[in-house]
Amino acid sequence: MNIGSYSLLVARPTGSAGWWPRLGLGAAALMVLWWAARGAQVSFGELGKGLPWIGDFLARMVPPNWAFLDKLWVPAIETVQIALWGTLLAVIMAVPVCFFAARNLTPNLAVFHFTRQVFNVTRGINEIILALVFVAAVGLGPFPGVLALAVHGAGMLGKFFSESIEEIDQGPIEALRATGAGPVQTVIFGVIPQVITAWIAVVLYRFETNLRQATVLGMVGAGGIGFELVGSMKLFQYQDTATCIVVIIVMVMAADYVSTRLRAWIQKGAR
Structure with a gap:
């Protein structure tokens, strides 16, 4: 053998x-x-x-009631405004905290785990539940929707931001520390230049998500086009409902197109 x-x-x-x-x-x-x-x-x-x-x-929704569009312009614009401010406040809340949730920058493990759990709690609560809480606190209208998107988005963005920080090249960080740079200088000149492109892409994606969620938050009284959607369904005006759905789809498609173009432009400029 x-x-x-x-x-x-x-x-x-x-x-x-x-x-x-x-x-x-x-x-x-x-x-x-x-x-x-x-x-x-x-x-x-x-x-x-x-x-x-x-x-x-x-079948009851066909054809859409296009005359109902006249009543949807203001709620549609309000939905975009809710998504914009919800995203902006989420970024403002997430950025100062995300550095403590990154293993390579956190002062100690206790701070790291505490910050990560804060992010887990805020992103673990659904936006609708948060909107119900804020509606009870500040009343009906778009502002509770902004707060709900901001709190939930802060948890999501904080997680993404901190994970992108953990993937950076440690060489510039060590070089800055060797020259005596403090924590603030290290973050500004060593961390942010490496993560800013990824952060912008994530923020744009989060805005798309917030726009979709803002259309739903109106169902619990948090303003936007969702309020008109629920109202038409409760009144059995299904053709008006179809018009609301068409407007929502167009808004989401437009946001997706603009966001995709912006991400491509940013990535091209970063090369």
Whole structure:
């Protein structure tokens, strides 16, 4: 028997044995999916039974009531304003704190873990829940929506900002510290130039998300076009509802286009 034949005989049991862990993982994944389906009561049969009702609901929305557009200009602009200010306040709250949530800049582990948990709490609470809290605190209108987006967005942006700081090149930081630069100088001249492009891209993406969320916050009295959407549905004015949905889709598509162009321009300028 030559060496090649011997190696094949030895490799066969090893190759066969290598499939068992994969089969075990596959079986475990199927069990988890089955367990999740049971808990979520996934039933495609029930969905099939409900398709006629969905079709009837969509039929009532056709054609959209384009005359209703005259009442949607102000709420649509208000929605954009909510998203803008929600994003701005989120950035203002996240930037000063994110440096403490980065392992390579935090003073100690206690501060690091505390700051990370603060971010986890703020981004773990849904915007609608936050909007309900702020509506009870400051009343109906767009301002509770701004506050809800700002608090939730601060947690999201803080997490992204701190993680981007952890990925920077430590060379400029060590060089600045060797020259006697303080923490503020190190951040301004060593950290921000390395992360600013990524931060801007994340902020633009967050604005897109806030614009979509702002359309929903109106459902709980936080202003914007969502208030008109819910009102039309409660009054069974489904053609008005369709008009609201069309406006929301156009707004999101426009925001996505502008954000994509801005990100491309920023990345091109950074090269």
